[in-house]
Amino acid sequence: MSRTLPLPRWTRALKAGSRRHPRLTFALLAALAAAIALWTLTRPGMPLGPIDLTWHRMQVNKDFYVGIDPSYPPFAEWTPDAIVGIEPDIARELGARMGVETSILIMGYDGLYDALYTGEVDLILAGLRADPLYAEWVHYSPPYFDAGQVLVSRADAPYKTMDALNGKWLAVEIASAGDQAAQRWQRRLNALYIRRVMLPEEALAAVEAGEVDAALVDTISAREYLQGHPGLVRAAETTAPDEYAIAMRDANYRLIDAVEKALAEMRADGTLNAIIERWLGPSAPAQGESDAPS
Amino acid sequence: MNSSARALSHHLTHRLARAAPGLAHFGVLMFVVASLIPAPPRITLDPPQIVITNNPAICVHTRLTDEVEEWKIQRTLAMVREMGAPTIVEYFPWPYVDRGEGRYDWGYADRIIRHAENQGLRVIARLGLVPAWARPPAEERVTSLTYLTEDTFDEFAAFVGAFVARYQGRVQDVIIWNEPNLSLEWGGRAPDPEAYAELLRVSYAAAHAANPDVRVLGGALAPTLETSGSAMSDLAFLERLYEASAAQSWDALAAHTYGFTAPPDEQPDPDTINFRRVELLREIMVRHGDADTPIVITESGWSDDPRWTNAVRPGQRIAYTLDAFEQAAAWPWVEAACIWNFRIPADQANRRDAYFSLVSSDFVRKPIYEAIQAYARGWESPYTP
Numbered sequence: 001m002s003r004t005l006p007l008p009r010w011t012r013a014l015k016a017g018s019r020r021h022p023r024l025t026f027a028l029l030a031a032l033a034a035a036i037a038l039w040t041l042t043r044p045g046m047p048l049g050p051i052d053l054t055w056h057r058m059q060v061n062k063d064f065y066v067g068i069d070p071s072y073p074p075f076a077e078w079t080p081d082a083i084v085g086i087e088p089d090i091a092r093e094l095g096a097r098m099g100v101e102t103s104i105l106i107m108g109y110d111g112l113y114d115a116l117y118t119g120e121v122d123l124i125l126a127g128l129r130a131d132p133l134y135a136e137w138v139h140y141s142p143p144y145f146d147a148g149q150v151l152v153s154r155a156d157a158p159y160k161t162m163d164a165l166n167g168k169w170l171a172v173e174i175a176s177a178g179d180q181a182a183q184r185w186q187r188r189l190n191a192l193y194i195r196r197v198m199l200p201e202e203a204l205a206a207v208e209a210g211e212v213d214a215a216l217v218d219t220i221s222a223r224e225y226l227q228g229h230p231g232l233v234r235a236a237e238t239t240a241p242d243e244y245a246i247a248m249r250d251a252n253y254r255l256i257d258a259v260e261k262a263l264a265e266m267r268a269d270g271t272l273n274a275i276i277e278r279w280l281g282p283s284a285p286a287q288g289e290s291d292a293p294s
Numbered sequence: 295m296n297s298s299a300r301a302l303s304h305h306l307t308h309r310l311a312r313a314a315p316g317l318a319h320f321g322v323l324m325f326v327v328a329s330l331i332p333a334p335p336r337i338t339l340d341p342p343q344i345v346i347t348n349n350p351a352i353c354v355h356t357r358l359t360d361e362v363e364e365w366k367i368q369r370t371l372a373m374v375r376e377m378g379a380p381t382i383v384e385y386f387p388w389p390y391v392d393r394g395e396g397r398y399d400w401g402y403a404d405r406i407i408r409h410a411e412n413q414g415l416r417v418i419a420r421l422g423l424v425p426a427w428a429r430p431p432a433e434e435r436v437t438s439l440t441y442l443t444e445d446t447f448d449e450f451a452a453f454v455g456a457f458v459a460r461y462q463g464r465v466q467d468v469i470i471w472n473e474p475n476l477s478l479e480w481g482g483r484a485p486d487p488e489a490y491a492e493l494l495r496v497s498y499a500a501a502h503a504a505n506p507d508v509r510v511l512g513g514a515l516a517p518t519l520e521t522s523g524s525a526m527s528d529l530a531f532l533e534r535l536y537e538a539s540a541a542q543s544w545d546a547l548a549a550h551t552y553g554f555t556a557p558p559d560e561q562p563d564p565d566t567i568n569f570r571r572v573e574l575l576r577e578i579m580v581r582h583g584d585a586d587t588p589i590v591i592t593e594s595g596w597s598d599d600p601r602w603t604n605a606v607r608p609g610q611r612i613a614y615t616l617d618a619f620e621q622a623a624a625w626p627w628v629e630a631a632c633i634w635n636f637r638i639p640a641d642q643a644n645r646r647d648a649y650f651s652l653v654s655s656d657f658v659r660k661p662i663y664e665a666i667q668a669y670a671r672g673w674e675s676p677y678t679p
Contacts, residue, residue, distance in 0.1 A: 109601075109645070110645055126601075133640065173607060174612070175662065
C-alpha cells in the first residue's frame with residue numbers, strides 16, 4: 001500500500017486558483033512567455049539586440065583603428081618609415097582576417113584607455129594586463145603573449161617546475177617579479193638557495209657556468225639569451241605569468257567575437273608564433289616533459 | 295471646543311493609540327537595521343612620532359590629492375615615516391579648497407597636515423591649479439585646470455597668502471606652480487618665463503606678507519630638451535627667469551631631475567636628461583650670483599616599468615636611487631631629494647606612475663621601499679647582489 005505525500009499548501013492554492021480563474025491563468029502564462037521571448041530577442045547578437053556600432057562602422061567603411069604605444073621594442077617601435085613590431089603585426093593580421101584596413105594610431109601609454117573610451121580607437125594593443133579597474137567597460141581578449149617569469153636550466157640537468165628545486169640554487173634578477181616569486185617558494189620548500197644578480201643575463205650566465213642549478217627570469221630575456229646558448233632550456237610554463245591581452249570596449253560584442261576568433265585562428269595556424277619569432281627570434285625548444293634530476 | 299473638534303481630537307487620539315505598537319516595532323526594526331551598517335573607520339591620531347633616518351635628505355612626493363579615505367592618508371604617511379623619509383612634498387590644488395569670493399574650506403588640507411605632523415614629517419606644499427571661476431567661461435574658451443591668466447594672478451596669490459597664514463608654523467615651504475616650462479602645465483599655451491616670473495613675484499609678496507618666515511620655492515621646471523610651443527628647455531627657462539629678475543621672488547629653487555636610463559653619476563650635459571642635470575641648474579644660479587640659494591629636488595627617480603624604453607631594471611632602480619640619495623647628501627647646496635612618487639591612490643597597473651611608486655595602492659611594499667628603508671635605518675638590505 002503506497003502513500004502519497006500531500007502537496008504543499010501553496011501548490012494546492014495555485015491549482016485551485018487556476019481552476020477557478022482559467023482566463024487569468026492563461027493571461028499570466030502568456031505574459032511570462034512574452035517576457036522570456038523579449039529578453040532572449042534583445043540579447044547582444046539577437047535580431048532585436050543592441051547594435052555594435054563600431055562593428056557596423058567597420059563593415060561599412062572597411063576601416064579599423066588600433067591604439068599602440070611605440071615605446072617598447074620589439075613589441076612596438078616607431079621607426080622613420082613605419083610603426084613596426086609584434087603588436088603592429090598582430091593588428092594588421094587581425095585587420096586582414098576581418099576584411100578591413102588597419103590604421104595604427106600612436107599614442108602615449110597613459111592615454112590608451114582614454115582613447116578607447118572616447119572611441120578614438122577600436123581596440124588597444126600595448127602589452128596590457130587585464131586590469132580589474134576597467135572591468136566595467138573593458139573586455140580583455142585571451143593573452144597573445146606571456147612575458148612572465150620562466151625557469152631556465154641546463155639541458156643536461158633540466159627543471160620544469162619550482163618544486164623540483166628543493167635543496168638547489170636558483171639565480172634571480174634582484175627585486176624582480178622572479179625574485180619575489182623565489183622568496184615565496186623559499187617559504188614553501190624545505191630549502192631553496194637564492195642568488196641575486198643585477199641583470200637577467202647574469203642569472204642565465206650563472207646557470208650556464210654551473211654556478212647555480214636554475215634561473216628564474218622574464219620570458220623575453222630568456223628567449224633572447226637562449227638563442228645563442230643551446231646548452232640551456234626553459235620550462236614550457238611560466239612560474240609567475242605576466243600575460244598581455246588586447247583591450248576592447250565591452251559593448252562591441254561583435255568586434256570582440258571577431259577579434260577573438262581571428263586570434264584563435266592565428267594561434268592555431270601558427271601565424272601568432274611566426275609573428276613573435278619574427279621579432280624575438282626563434283624560440284628555443286621549451287622542456288616540459290623531462291623529470292628533474294634527483 | 296465645539297463638539298466636532300472634540301470628535302476629531304478623540305478620533306486622532308484613538309488612531310494614534312492604535313498605531314503606537316506598530317510605530318514602536320518599526321522604530322526597533324530601524325534601530326536594528328541601522329546598527330547592522332558598518333561604522334566608518336574611526337581615525338585617531340597616534341602618539342606623536344619622529345622619523346629615524348641616517349640621511350635627512352631623503353624625501354618623497356606623496357600623492358594624497360585624490361585620496362578620499364582618511365585612514366589611507368594616515369597609513370601612507372605612517373609608511374613614509376617608517377621608511378625613514380623626514381620630508382614629503384604634497385600637492386594642495388587651489389580649486390580643492392576654494393569656495394569663491396575669498397572663502398576657503400580647509401578640511402581637506404587640514405587632515406593631511408594634521409597626519410603629517412603626527413608622523414613627524416615636514417611638509418613642502420606644492421600649490422597650483424585654477425578653479426573654474428578664475429578661468430574664461432567655457433562658452434568663450436575651453437581651458438584646462440592649469441590655465442591662469444595674468445589678470446587672475448592676484449587671486450592665486452591671495453590663495454597662497456591664505457594657505458601660508460593658515461599653516462604658519464606648520465608648513466614652512468611652498469612651491470609656486472609646477473613645471474611652467476611645459477605647455478601642458480601652462481594651460482595649453484606656450485611656456486612664458488616672464489609671465490611665470492610675475493606670478494612668482496605676486497605670490498612671493500602675498501606669502502611673505504602672511505608669514506615673513508615662510509620659504510617660497512620657485513621653478514619646479516620639467517627637465518626637457520624640447521624647444522617648441524609645447525615645451526621650453528629647463529635651462530633656457532631658468533636663464534629667462536633670471537633675466538626677468540625672478541630670483542628676488544624665491545627663497546629656494548625647486549628642481550625636477552629624473553634619471554631615465556642613466557645612472558646617477560653620469561656626467562651632466564645640456565643635451566642629456568639625467569640625474570646630474572641639476573648641476574647645470576646650479577651653474578646658472580651661480581653665474582647669476584645666486585649661489586647662496588639652496589636647491590630642493592622636489593621630483594626625481596627612476597621607473598622600473600617593464601614595458602618602457604626609458605625605464606631601468608628593478609635592481610638598477612634600487613642601486614641608482616640609493617646612489618642618488620648619497621649624491622644629494624654630498625651636495626651642500628641641495629637640501630633634499632624627493633622621489634616621485636610614494637604611492638598613487640588607485641592601482642593603475644597600466645599607468646606609468648605606478649612604476650615610479652614605492653608602495654602599491656593597496657599598501658604592499660615594493661622591493662625598492664624595503665631597500666630605501668634598510669638604507670635609511672641602517673639595516674641590512676634585503677636586496678643586495
